[in-house]
Amino acid sequence: MTSIAMERSRTLRRHFASELVGVPVVLAVLMVGTGVVVGLVAILGSGDIRVSGWEAASQVARWYAGTVGVYATAVHLPLYIAHGFTRREFLGRLPLFLVGFAATFAVFMTLGYFLEGAIYDAFGWEHGLNESHLYATPDSYGPIWIEYALIGAVWSAAGTFIGGAFYRQPFLGLLLVPVAISMIGLVEVSAGPGYVGPFTLLGNWSLLESLSDDPTAGAATLATSVSVVAAMGLMWVVAKDLPIRTRKG
Amino acid sequence: MNIEVHDVTLRYDRTVAVDGMTFRLEGPGIFGLLGRNGSGKSSLLSLLAAFRRPNSGEVLINGMPVFENPAATSQVCLIRESPDTVEHGWPANKVRDALELASKTRPNWDSAYSDRLVEAFRLPLTIPVTALSKGQRGALGVTLGLAARAPITLFDESYLGMDAPSRYAFYDELLSELIDHPRMFVVSTHLIEEVSRLLQEVVIIDQGRLVMHDEKEALEARGATVIGPALEVDRVTAGLEILGERSLGSTKSVAVYGDLDPEMLLSAKEAGLEVGALPLQDLFVHLTARSTE
Numbered sequence: 001m002t003s004i005a006m007e008r009s010r011t012l013r014r015h016f017a018s019e020l021v022g023v024p025v026v027l028a029v030l031m032v033g034t035g036v037v038v039g040l041v042a043i044l045g046s047g048d049i050r051v052s053g054w055e056a057a058s059q060v061a062r063w064y065a066g067t068v069g070v071y072a073t074a075v076h077l078p079l080y081i082a083h084g085f086t087r088r089e090f091l092g093r094l095p096l097f098l099v100g101f102a103a104t105f106a107v108f109m110t111l112g113y114f115l116e117g118a119i120y121d122a123f124g125w126e127h128g129l130n131e132s133h134l135y136a137t138p139d140s141y142g143p144i145w146i147e148y149a150l151i152g153a154v155w156s157a158a159g160t161f162i163g164g165a166f167y168r169q170p171f172l173g174l175l176l177v178p179v180a181i182s183m184i185g186l187v188e189v190s191a192g193p194g195y196v197g198p199f200t201l202l203g204n205w206s207l208l209e210s211l212s213d214d215p216t217a218g219a220a221t222l223a224t225s226v227s228v229v230a231a232m233g234l235m236w237v238v239a240k241d242l243p244i245r246t247r248k249g
Numbered sequence: 250m251n252i253e254v255h256d257v258t259l260r261y262d263r264t265v266a267v268d269g270m271t272f273r274l275e276g277p278g279i280f281g282l283l284g285r286n287g288s289g290k291s292s293l294l295s296l297l298a299a300f301r302r303p304n305s306g307e308v309l310i311n312g313m314p315v316f317e318n319p320a321a322t323s324q325v326c327l328i329r330e331s332p333d334t335v336e337h338g339w340p341a342n343k344v345r346d347a348l349e350l351a352s353k354t355r356p357n358w359d360s361a362y363s364d365r366l367v368e369a370f371r372l373p374l375t376i377p378v379t380a381l382s383k384g385q386r387g388a389l390g391v392t393l394g395l396a397a398r399a400p401i402t403l404f405d406e407s408y409l410g411m412d413a414p415s416r417y418a419f420y421d422e423l424l425s426e427l428i429d430h431p432r433m434f435v436v437s438t439h440l441i442e443e444v445s446r447l448l449q450e451v452v453i454i455d456q457g458r459l460v461m462h463d464e465k466e467a468l469e470a471r472g473a474t475v476i477g478p479a480l481e482v483d484r485v486t487a488g489l490e491i492l493g494e495r496s497l498g499s500t501k502s503v504a505v506y507g508d509l510d511p512e513m514l515l516s517a518k519e520a521g522l523e524v525g526a527l528p529l530q531d532l533f534v535h536l537t538a539r540s541t542e
Contacts, residue, residue, distance in 0.1 A: 004356065008319065011353050075337045081300065082333030083354035084323045084399070241317075244300035244333070246291055 016097040027108040049125040069159020105152035132192040150224040154187040157231035164239040183227035190223035250276040257306030266292035268457035276433030278449035289457040298327035326399035332390035345374040355397040363396035383410035441530040472506040472527035
């Protein structure tokens with residue numbers, strides 16, 4: 001690798017590293033928001049909290065993970081092309097970034113359960129869960145990290161090809177939305193039957209659920225690997241010759 | 250340094266934006282890309298900068314295919330009317346963030362020069378790019394393009410929103426950059442009269458096709474402006490292809506197109522008429538009107 005190629009590679013590495021800095025910031029804001037909502041429920045309701053507010057807040061976190069993927073191809077890719085980089089240079093670094101993102105995302109999602117547990121303990125509230133997961137209790141930090149790493153990976157990976165597709169041609173984006181939902185659904189169901197994130201009510205997931213009556217980290221990891229590889233393939237097809245939009249004024 | 254365009258075609262669905270265009274520019278120098286609205290100027294520049302892939306044909310930068318070639322794309326900087334920068338990068342979406350991104354991505358970025366341009370164009374560093382006026386956006390684009398010191402810099406009407414003093418400051422910077430750091434500038438514009446003095450060669454396009462490519466002096470010699478008493482001007486220019494005429498009292502100025510007969514030139518001289526170069530703008534209007542017909 002020439003020194004110029006190394007410098008360009010370093011520039012992209014720095015860009016993606018700086019994107020990871022946003023993860024704790026966004027999730028910290030979400031934690032504070034969740035705390036406020038739980039506090040209001042405690043004050044205005046019976047005062048008896050029985051389930052994790054962070055589990056419900058993870059819906060918002062999922063959309064954030066998807067947005068990170070969308071932003072990568074719909075905003076940052078065109079920006080770097082306009083600054084003299086190639087699509088291949090940028091997209092080639094994207095899978096590694098998504099791995100880093102998913103790991104960081106999972107760390108702060110796990111931290112959210114930990115902090116919530118401490119607060120619930122202080123108030124004597126029951127720290128229960130509403131849905132089935134790879135983790136049975138909100139203090140099973142290892143499985144919690146694994147589940148959110150898988151969810152962060154599939155949501156952000158799906159975001160990359162959806163972002164690229166909408167940037168390229170809105171109709172193509174719309175066409176690929178069901179594909180993205182299916183990929184995400186496969187991972188969500190494999191991590192916790194009966195619960196397909198925000199898409200639970202969208203359709204009949206019983207076929208997928210029957211394949212995962214007893215969710216295991218191995219099966220969920222396999223489902224995620226398949227979905228993420230497929231998402232990366234679609235992302236490449238959509239963005240490998242992405243035309244930069246004409247703009248005026 | 251050079252740009253080669255070989256039989257390039259670009260289509261948007263059913264619209265042909267660039268239609269089998271072929272030309273070569275050899276730098277350093279300032280090259281004008283002239284065309285009417287919708288003539289394909291922006292599309293052509295987007296091909297030169299690898300923003301788009303042509304449907305057919307080939308674009309070469311210094312002999313290398315430009316599309317998806319880092320060795321070529323790193324040599325090119327395209328600044329569009331609304332510069333491609335950090336406007337969607339909240340919270341890092343301010344002018345200083347735009348300059349910082351360019352400093353990280355442009356291999357020849359000159360920070361001291363950028364600071365000088367920011368001061369000259371009175372750019373507010375702490376304001377979001379989206380909050381800039383059109384003129385300030387133009388000034389930001391010009392700053393990004395000049396300070397990048399890319400061997401091939403393309404300005405796509407990027408300075409049109411700037412006020413006259415800023416535009417003239419930009420023209421001066423272009424000339425001094427060409428002398429101090431020789432490279433290729435391609436300037437697409439409507440303000441032909443303003444920039445014509447800067448241009449070495451001119452490419453005129455219309456409806457996606459190349460209408461003419463030549464040195465500016467050669468283009469200006471394709472006709473003449475004849476000035477003097479109206480009766481004498483009319484006599485000397487009778488039978489010639491007239492592109493335009495203006496009168497002030499008994500004095501008339503007529504722009505004529507075509508190879509000038511030496512006898513006509515002699516006759517004009519004897520009649521005391523002034524014969525000058527054909528203004529580029531008149532030639533442009535004539536050629537593009539003819540092309541449309």
